[in-house]
Amino acid sequence: MRIPSGRRRHIGIILLLLLALIGCLAVATAIGSVSVPFGDVLKICWNKLLPFDFGPTWRTVDETIILDVRLPRVIGGALVGAGLATAGVLLQGLLRNPMADPYIIGTSAGSALGATAAMLLPISMAFLGFGMVPMLAFAGALSTVFLVYYLARVGGRTPIVSMLLAGFVVSAMLTAFMFLIITISDSLHSRFSSVYGFLMGGVSVSGWGQIAVTAPIILVGIMLARLWSFRLNAFALGEEGAAHVGVEVERNKALFLALGSVLTAAAVSISGLIGFVGLVIPHALRLVLGPDHRIMIPACALAGAAFLVIADTLARTVASPRELPVGIITALIGAPVFLYLLRRGGKEYSL
């Protein structure tokens, strides 16, 4: 029996997912409360990207809607999905735990507390299109992971079990603290819907400024994760096993943790806490592609992006003009798809 040469298959899978993502982006950009013909959407994008221009057959207001409103939002959704799915696969691989998701070591509680605090603060300032809420959400997520990592660290090592436990406890504490703030603060009482919006998740990108900041963070994070993915594979052998095949365990653990946390924090800063993407996309793809992170990381990034673009489009259209929290959609589509994959072929799913 021969071993299938992985590379050609990998390239095929990536191309397929890339095409699917581009398709989703195009369709999602065309759909919305103001209907713009699909052909016009493509032409508008073409004109913007390439020197050769089509003559405009559309209203200038349509062009503004497509380029300045919908496109940044759709691309923002793609970035969030890519970041969360990649963070999910990184943490599942690192912790050898299929139940891990991007929020497992405290990023969700930290960012929620940060966002709540920002809503409470009287100051309002914006930086590169980011208000106080996304900035403090980002900072809250990262500082919580630092805190958890520091608390779990004993004698130069950070055992995974300690980290999971510390993450759980710190999350519980920060969440309690957040609800305390909400309960005692009158001004937050009246703004409970914005807190709720953050907790349920929703892509809130209102222009290119936010994309310009989050896109480099998320894209570079995914590329670095892919470059070092062969070391993440070795973590499947356990920490000692990974060391036996030449991986500096503590250094790489810190590295993958940092990558996963930065990706999550960047995603959360423009979307709040969207659940399910980081858990279900890696699972679904692992069932189809196997656990090798060299293919899983790029595949998760692309599939996560496409998935969230679809979910976000549904979130803003199904109950239009009302916008649903995208977290509801991700769970409602994600769960059945996941269950189908789980039961497909009747084979026991080995974790």
Next chain:
Amino acid sequence: MSAIEMKRVCFSYSNGLVLRDVELSVRKGEMVGLIGPNGAGKTTLIRVISGILNARQGEVKLDGLDAGRLKRNALAREVAVVPQQFNIPFAYKVEEVVMLGRTPFMKPFRDSSEMDRGVIMQTMDRVGVRQLVGRYFGELSGGERQKVVLAMALAQETGLLLLDEPTAHLDISHQVEMLELLAEMNAKRGLTIISAMHDLNLASAYFRRLVLMKEGAIVADGPPERVLTSSTIAAAYSVSVHIQPHPLTGVPQVVVLPSTAAAERLRHHSVA
């Protein structure tokens, strides 16, 4: 040159001393069986040699290089380890597990190559697990798994292989198969092998040199005839045994002697 040179090595966990003044020199191409009661320090010795633990005192040289100063990646090209227990999360296929043995040779922009695939095919052939390609690691029997892990360790292409009781959970036919494989790697490819062994008779049958440990120290070192004597075994394991030469091969074999009371009970039972 020696594959391993350990001088006055001490190691202690926070709760007590585990290795005391270990002096061990292993020539290239030797096959050494490490024996001793539970808690004697066999696993700790293996972890110190493989660089998982750093000796508190003394020096460990692998192939003339100071093990404490080697980077993990360089160390993984010197010494491969087959651990006692091995489980792997997620549905890894056999060839994917063996490929993990190539990790020390991978780099960020070169993480899969034809050469790596060639090497893992060869090692799977040598160990006799080529027909398992495509199967999930988790679905294999204990004996098959152990051979796949051996293939992974061999894919590291090191000169030194450490094994921690590789036959511990196997039935007798798989135990023999595993040890035959090791003997063959040793004889044909000059692989230096150090293996902790539970079964003294198998150790005696397959290893020309045995190292007996007790309470963190090496108490006997030499051919089975010198290490497996009733007095050394009684001292190390606190059991009384009878040593007799194997009727066909002549290597010493260990026969346990039940206590007088137990023997007495058995005799009554068989008479009745």
